[in-house]
Amino acid sequence: MRSEAGLPVPAPSPTAETAEFWAATARGTLLLPRCDECSTVIWYPRVFCPACGSQTVSWIEASGRGIIYSFTVARRGMGPYKDAAPYAVAYVELEEGPRIMTNVVDDDPGSLEVGMPVQVVFHDTGEGSALYRFRRAGGGDR
Numbered sequence: 729m730r731s732e733a734g735l736p737v738p739a740p741s742p743t744a745e746t747a748e749f750w751a752a753t754a755r756g757t758l759l760l761p762r763c764d765e766c767s768t769v770i771w772y773p774r775v776f777c778p779a780c781g782s783q784t785v786s787w788i789e790a791s792g793r794g795i796i797y798s799f800t801v802a803r804r805g806m807g808p809y810k811d812a813a814p815y816a817v818a819y820v821e822l823e824e825g826p827r828i829m830t831n832v833v834d835d836d837p838g839s840l841e842v843g844m845p846v847q848v849v850f851h852d853t854g855e856g857s858a859l860y861r862f863r864r865a866g867g868g869d870r
């Protein structure tokens with residue numbers, strides 16, 4: 729299945745550690761694990777805190793807002809992305825702190841800028857799951 733932006737939407741492969749995260753994306757919610765001991769927001773989802781080693785981690789609902797921390801324009805796609813280029817691969821710094829690797833969609837990749845505010849969107853895989861991606865924040869349809 730392909731998104732309206734032309735990127736393929738390959739289904740994720742949830743593990744025991746990420747099943748809750750992926751179940752939430754299918755509902756249109758971005759969840760992040762946060763350490764109950766030291767409040768570190770953890771990425772990628774895992775069941776212990778990489779900062780303090782605590783195993784008491786709870787899910788919080790992210791705002792879905794962030795900024796482009798860095799990005800590159802892929803001129804040649806690989807695997808399922810073979811025919812999708814050019815497209816933007818970015819690290820988005822979430823309001824909650826983590827920097828997550830993602831795609832920024834719905835824009836000419838050449839028009840993106842570091843520091844640009846973005847918000848999460850979810851692309852349905854057609855298989856009961858969804859991928860998180862980001863697009864320019866603002867616009868008239870929020």
Ligand SMILES: [Zn+2]
Nearest residue numbers: 763766777780
């Ligand atoms: Zn911790």
